[in-house]
Every structure is written in structure tokens, then in C-alpha cells.
Amino acid sequence: MSHSLNEIEAMSKRAARGAGLAWGLAEEAAKGTRWLAGFGYPGPDLLADLLELNDRLPAIDFSPSSLNGTWRAPAGRMSPLISGAAMSDCAMRMLDGQVITIEQVSHPLLIVPFASGAALRLGVGVAVEWGGVGQSGAGQSGGGVRLTTDGKQLCVQGSRDEIMTAHAREVRCSAPAQMTSPNTPITRAHVDDTCWERLGAFAHRTYAPATEASRILGAGAGLNDND
Amino acid sequence: MTVGRVREILQDAYGWALKTDWKLPASNARAWYVSEEKLEPRLGERFEEPIADYEQPLAPGRDAAVLHQALDHWPSDTPVAEFLLRHPEHRHILRRAQIVGRAPYAEIRDNTISKDVLPIDMLRCKLAFFGAVHFDPRSDRWVRICMYGNAPYPEELQSRSADDWVYPAKEEG
Structure with missing residues (x-):
């Protein structure tokens, strides 16, 4: 069914929190999911896949061991949310010509919204690439995927299958990047009911069961509103 | 940073x-x-x-x-x-x-989890952004409000000032 991007962001935030992410990362997950949905990508499905993959596992296992050199996660697969957030936090390095290279990334499309935040701050386009010949990501000519954003629009090169891949051996983030044939975002998105239920199951973990104690202590609005 | x-x-x-x-x-x-x-x-x-x-x-x-x-x-x-x-x-x-x-x-520059916190002021501030008026606290945790009281109808938007409808002029007489 059709959902507003606000609904998608709210549901994603609760779901990510329910899967054990810290609130700040849950917020990042939610904004990223919303951003992808706004460009017509199934962000909510990707998020549900990722949350199920790493459900309640320690975030540190899927985080870069170090921000120097190529980024690798101790568990052998990298969270796109944690590495994406770190990439955005380190965005200034890309202006200095440094390419941020991240290995063994789960659902790499979830990194791209962070490039958008980085691009807004840097004031230049940021490119995210994966797959293709030599795994460097060379856009359509070499196979592979190249997504470029200036924060407001998104340029896409590559096949949908590769864009939606569940795993990339290597993801490269760089700036400044040229914007070619950009897409502009939309304001609502379709999320299928199964996906909404998967996210809802995670979100449900954040709701406190009502207790007699809470009722006695006056939680919520009273039932009697007569004067 | x-x-x-x-x-x-x-x-x-x-x-x-x-x-x-x-x-x-x-x-x-x-x-x-x-x-x-x-x-x-x-x-x-x-x-x-x-x-x-x-x-x-x-x-x-x-x-x-x-x-x-x-x-x-x-x-x-x-x-x-x-x-x-x-x-x-x-x-x-x-x-x-x-x-x-x-x-x-x-930012809220006070303790939102103190034993003495009364959220009614925060509620009122937030609800005011939504256009709420006539705040009528029903307890220290919930407040009854009126939405869009005295607000102009669409056809009146051109002829009435849209800025101060929450403070209607006092009626004469």
C-alpha cells in the first residue's frame, strides 16, 4: 500500500531500534530508508532484510575496525548503516581526494543516502560505486553500479539487480562527482504489506506493555472527559 | 567536528x-x-x-x-x-x-525526567505549533484543547488577516 515518506521514516526508526540499534543509528536508518523510498527504491525491504540479518547482534561486529585505509568489519560483513554514517562523518576526506573504500558490505544501496548527507555538507556531488569488472564499479560500461547524488537528486548507472544486490565485495565513495541525468524525489512510496509487517514486528519490540501499575499511576489520557 | x-x-x-x-x-x-x-x-x-x-x-x-x-x-x-x-x-x-x-x-534546557517534571508546558508549546488554543489541563499529564478555533475558512483567507486569528478582536457591546 501507499505510505507517506513520514510514515516510512517513523516505522523504520522504531524497527531499527527494535532490532537493537542505538537510537542515533536508528535515526540514520530511518532517514536513509525514507530517502531511498523517495527515489522509488524499496528501502523498507532492504532495511527489513538487514535488520533480520543482524538482529540484536552487537553493532561493533559490523563496524569498521579502523577509519584508516580500507574499512573492514571484524565479523567479515559490514553494516551499510554504520559504515555509511561513518563515511558521512568523514566526508571532508573525500574533498581532499581520498576515496573511502569499504569491504564486504551488506545491502550496499543503504549506504547511498549517507552520500546524500555528505554531498549537502560538502556542496559537491558524491559517488558510490560497487560491482563490475575488477570490483571497482565502473558504471554501465564495465558492469557495476555508480550512484551519484548532490543531496537533492540522484543519478543512477547500472542494472537494477546489481543496485539491489544483498552484498558487495567492495564499495567506493568519492567526491567531487558529476551529476548526469538526475532523478528528483517523490513524496509517497509503495511498501508491500509483508514488508510493513516485517518492520512492524521489530517496531513492536519498542512498545511497553501496559501494566496495572502504569494505569494506577495515571498513564495516558483519562477515560472520563465530562465536565 | x-x-x-x-x-x-x-x-x-x-x-x-x-x-x-x-x-x-x-x-x-x-x-x-x-x-x-x-x-x-x-x-x-x-x-x-x-x-x-x-x-x-x-x-x-x-x-x-x-x-x-x-x-x-x-x-x-x-x-x-x-x-x-x-x-x-x-x-x-x-x-x-x-x-x-x-x-x-x-533544545529543552531543563530536566525532562525529573520527579518534578510537569510536561504540561512542553505539551502546550508543541500543541501550539499545531494550531491548538483554549488549553484546558485535565490532569498534569494531559490537556484538552481546541484546534483551529476562530480560524478562517478557505474563502475567507483572502479577506481576513491570517496572522492573528488565534487572538480574535473583542466583540463590542
């Missing part, structure tokens, strides 16, 4: 929180949570109800104090990216601190 700059912001915007003794039960007697029953945000008693595990990130003062302490032994010139990589649990409050660093009215 560097750890040193974050420290400055914390001392400037959350100075009151750094002076608060958060070990006292009275300082964090309450917790904000979302109830399964109505999916609405609620304020509960942290030490009397099983709600702490469900706490929403709505205690910026306490979180800022915890962050300040966590940063204490970090060199001032370290980028916050390095700190957050190891401590993702502080990402939420660090973002709030960065926002209040450039927008001083962005």
Missing part, C-alpha cells in the same frame, strides 16, 4: 545538566516510553514500572551529561567520527548537541 568543540557545546548548552547529580533517583525518576496499548508516548515512573527498557530518547540533559563524561579522556583534536565509531550509543545526543550549537532554541 572535534571532540573539543563538542565539549564546548555541551558546557554551553547543557551546563545545567552537567551540574545535576544524575545518581539521585529524583533526577531520573521518570521515563518516556510508547505504550503498546495506544501507541502513544507516555511518561512513567522509572523505578516503579517496568519501562526503562522501552525508554525513548527524550532525556537530552541526562544523555548530554553521560556523553560529556564519556568524552572526558578523549583528546580534544579527535574527530567525533572516531568517537562515534566506538560509541554509537551517543550518536543521538551528539547530533542534538551539534544542532543546538547552531540553533540555540532547538
Whole structure:
């Protein structure tokens, strides 16, 4: 069914929190999911896949061991949310010509919204690439995927299958990047009911069961509103 | 942004929180949570109800104090990216601190989980943004309001001032 991007962001935030992410990362997950949905990508499905993959596992296992050199996660697969957030936090390095290279990334499309935040701050386009010949990501000519954003629009090169891949051996983030044939975002998105239920199951973990104690202590609005 | 700059912001915007003794039960007697029953945000008693595990990130003062302490032994010139990589649990409050660093009215500068907190003023402020008027508190945790009282109809938008309809002119006679 059709959902507003606000609904998608709210549901994603609760779901990510329910899967054990810290609130700040849950917020990042939610904004990223919303951003992808706004460009017509199934962000909510990707998020549900990722949350199920790493459900309640320690975030540190899927985080870069170090921000120097190529980024690798101790568990052998990298969270796109944690590495994406770190990439955005380190965005200034890309202006200095440094390419941020991240290995063994789960659902790499979830990194791209962070490039958008980085691009807004840097004031230049940021490119995210994966797959293709030599795994460097060379856009359509070499196979592979190249997504470029200036924060407001998104340029896409590559096949949908590769864009939606569940795993990339290597993801490269760089700036400044040229914007070619950009897409502009939309304001609502379709999320299928199964996906909404998967996210809802995670979100449900954040709701406190009502207790007699809470009722006695006056939680919520009273039932009697007569004067 | 560097750890040193974050420290400055914390001392400037959350100075009151750094002076608060958060070990006292009275300082964090309450917790904000979302109830399964109505999916609405609620304020509960942290030490009397099983709600702490469900706490929403709505205690910026306490979180800022915890962050300040966590940063204490970090060199001032370290980028916050390095700190957050190891401590993702502080990402939420660090973002709030960065926002209040450039927008001083962005933060609540009082204890939202104190035993003495009365959320009615925050409720009123928030609801006012939605266009609520005629605040009629029904208890210290919920308030009855009127939405769009005296608001112009679409056909009146051109002929009436849209700025001050919440304060209608006193009727003569």
C-alpha cells in the first residue's frame, strides 16, 4: 500500500531500534530508508532484510575496525548503516581526494543516502560505486553500479539487480562527482504489506506493555472527559 | 567536528545538566516510553514500572551529561567520527548537541525526567505549533484543547488577516 515518506521514516526508526540499534543509528536508518523510498527504491525491504540479518547482534561486529585505509568489519560483513554514517562523518576526506573504500558490505544501496548527507555538507556531488569488472564499479560500461547524488537528486548507472544486490565485495565513495541525468524525489512510496509487517514486528519490540501499575499511576489520557 | 568543540557545546548548552547529580533517583525518576496499548508516548515512573527498557530518547540533559563524561579522556583534536565509531550509543545526543550549537532554541534546557517534571508546558508549546488554543489541563499529564478555533475558512483567507486569528478582536457591546 501507499505510505507517506513520514510514515516510512517513523516505522523504520522504531524497527531499527527494535532490532537493537542505538537510537542515533536508528535515526540514520530511518532517514536513509525514507530517502531511498523517495527515489522509488524499496528501502523498507532492504532495511527489513538487514535488520533480520543482524538482529540484536552487537553493532561493533559490523563496524569498521579502523577509519584508516580500507574499512573492514571484524565479523567479515559490514553494516551499510554504520559504515555509511561513518563515511558521512568523514566526508571532508573525500574533498581532499581520498576515496573511502569499504569491504564486504551488506545491502550496499543503504549506504547511498549517507552520500546524500555528505554531498549537502560538502556542496559537491558524491559517488558510490560497487560491482563490475575488477570490483571497482565502473558504471554501465564495465558492469557495476555508480550512484551519484548532490543531496537533492540522484543519478543512477547500472542494472537494477546489481543496485539491489544483498552484498558487495567492495564499495567506493568519492567526491567531487558529476551529476548526469538526475532523478528528483517523490513524496509517497509503495511498501508491500509483508514488508510493513516485517518492520512492524521489530517496531513492536519498542512498545511497553501496559501494566496495572502504569494505569494506577495515571498513564495516558483519562477515560472520563465530562465536565 | 572535534571532540573539543563538542565539549564546548555541551558546557554551553547543557551546563545545567552537567551540574545535576544524575545518581539521585529524583533526577531520573521518570521515563518516556510508547505504550503498546495506544501507541502513544507516555511518561512513567522509572523505578516503579517496568519501562526503562522501552525508554525513548527524550532525556537530552541526562544523555548530554553521560556523553560529556564519556568524552572526558578523549583528546580534544579527535574527530567525533572516531568517537562515534566506538560509541554509537551517543550518536543521538551528539547530533542534538551539534544542532543546538547552531540553533540555540532547538533544545529543552531543563530536566525532562525529573520527579518534578510537569510536561504540561512542553505539551502546550508543541500543541501550539499545531494550531491548538483554549488549553484546558485535565490532569498534569494531559490537556484538552481546541484546534483551529476562530480560524478562517478557505474563502475567507483572502479577506481576513491570517496572522492573528488565534487572538480574535473583542466583540463590542
